Amino acid sequence: MSETNSTETPETRAYVIHPDIPSREGQRHLPEFALAEAVSLAAALPHLEVVGSEIAKLRKPEPGHLFGSGKLAEIKERLEANDVDLVLIDGPVTPVQQRNLEKEWGVKLLDRTGLILEIFADRARTREGVLQVELAALSYQRTRLVRAWTHLERQRGGLGFVGGPGETQIEADRRAIDEQIVRLRRQLAKVVKTRELHRAARRKVPFPIVALVGYTNAGKSTLFNRVTGAEVLAKDMLFATLDPTMRGLTLPSGRKVILSDTVGFISDLPTQLVAAFRATLEEVLEADLILHVRDISHPETEEQAQDVNDILAKLGVAKDVPLIEVWNKIDAVPPEPRAALLVQETREPDLQAISALTGEGIAGLLAAVDEKLAEERFIEEITLRFAEGRKRAWLHEQNVVRAERQTDDGWSFEVEWSGSQRNRFRAL
Known part of the structure; x- marks a missing residue:
């Protein structure tokens, strides 16, 4: 007898809001296109159903809640009518604003950075990619420890990757995050070293x-x-x-x-x-x-x-x-x-x-x-001091050395290289 798979993750009902703040610095995209992109971002996550979206025009962001009281109530009605579980704010939200909005609306909330982290976590495939995401997420999470995340205390299994602990544990949690960041950086250094070996082999x-x-x-x-x-x-x-x-x-x-x-x-x-x-x-x-x-x-x-x-x-x-x-x-x-x-x-x-x-x-x-x-290649004479061993190694990795001799102060080379290789050498 076949049974229904009860472990399947239920759909999270999401609502996307793009705050249109005319004074926002560096704003390059029109609000309607920015909202469409934010909806596409949300759609990139599995187990997430976008049930609504809107552009919220703001004269200026309110320090405590981002939105004014009238807009807060208006949005709350729409969230309740659509039975929303998650609100995605397409823009920066401070930790205090995030805490207050979650309390006001009774939903989980992610800002643009949190959403992108969720997507990165879902898409990363290589060991380095996974470590990079974890490191970025911990750095982000550390800045948001003023919040009470009690309703988000679960292991990542879809959403919730950037969730965190409750307020009473702030200092202990900050220390724990710092220790984990140090561990991740050590692991990442090893992975990067391995990739460097692969790149060195590829350069040959x-x-x-x-x-x-x-x-x-x-x-x-x-x-x-x-x-x-x-x-x-x-x-x-x-x-x-x-x-x-x-x-x-x-x-x-x-x-x-x-x-x-x-x-x-x-x-x-x-x-x-x-x-x-x-x-x-x-x-x-x-x-x-x-x-x-x-x-x-x-x-x-x-x-x-x-x-x-x-x-x-x-x-x-x-x-x-x-x-x-x-x-x-x-x-x-x-x-x-x-x-x-x-x-x-x-x-x-x-x-x-x-x-x-x-x-x-x-x-x-x-x-x-x-x-x-098929750009023109140049044959040139260059000299390096003994202290510039890294540059010498780079020349050999690139297979551009035609002749090499040691001098009293270092090395003299005859190299054949492209303009882009010459530019990269100068940038070392």
């Missing part, structure tokens, strides 16, 4: 690294799958890929490259997450060529592109790393603007219009990548 294979970057949901994974034949998770879902996936790719000329698919960037990415995932994006930092994949059909494609450029700058990606802008989803653009985009593409060498879904433009993109990587 003289294949250039081509990194896909872009706003989340721009179609990077679909493009990755299209050109490599890999089956990376490619869904119409934000943050579908978190840990970098790398595959070999042979270009039309026969040149072999390593293609790296990375986590999608997003506006207002919490600072602690940029820091935590820096190591996960090392392939971007070491790339010989970056493909910036854009959803050219999105109404806010320009704003999304600027968000990506801002995060690349925060990550320290050198401006002199060659970059091709890839206008994806050209198939979703209406005929007239599409024709204009294709004309613009012909005028700009570092721009390629494609559809990763249909395959349109892929051959042209691969040819452009081929051409970009």
Whole structure:
């Protein structure tokens, strides 16, 4: 006799609110698009059903509750009518505001950072990815120990990853979190060292690294799958890929490259997450060529592109790393603007219009990548002091040394390298 599986996690009924605060600094996206993105973020979590959403216009945030008393009561009615379990606030919420709103509405609440942490925790696959998420979550949790989380005391099994303990244990819990952070950092150091060994081995294979970057949901994974034949998770879902996936790719000329698919960037990415995932994006930092994949059909494609450029700058990606802008989803653009985009593409060498879904433009993109990587190589003489052993090791790892001799003060080299390799060497 078959039995119903009673261990299945029930759906959590969620309600998404985007606070529209005109004075908010750095606000780049229109409220309706910001709300749509927040709803998509929520939909990226399993066992979560979005039962409603709204834009809440605020003149200024109230220190204690974020919203004024009238708006609080109005929202509470909607939450009760929809039997809501979880409210997602698309923006920053202070610990005090979070505690008061949960008490007022009788629901669990997550702000934007908490929601992104939940998604990162659900998507992380590699050991390093998991440790990165735990470290970021503990740092976030530590700042919120003023709250009474008594109704959230459960192990992570869906939502609740960024939950914490009750107020009476604040100091003990802070110490426990600090100790756990130290342990995680030690574990992470070991994992990063292992990855460094893997990267060192990869550098000895003289294949250039081509990194896909872009706003989340721009179609990077679909493009990755299209050109490599890999089956990376490619869904119409934000943050579908978190840990970098790398595959070999042979270009039309026969040149072999390593293609790296990375986590999608997003506006207002919490600072602690940029820091935590820096190591996960090392392939971007070491790339010989970056493909910036854009959803050219999105109404806010320009704003999304600027968000990506801002995060690349925060990550320290050198401006002199060659970059091709890839206008994806050209198939979703209406005929007239599409024709204009294709004309613009012909005028700009570092721009390629494609559809990763249909395959349109892929051959042209691969040819452009081929051409970009066939850059002029330079033969130069350089000298290093004995104290610069790290730079010497880097030269050998890159296989650019044609000749080497020891001098009284250090070493003299004859190297053959590309402009991007020269720039990376100078940045060491």
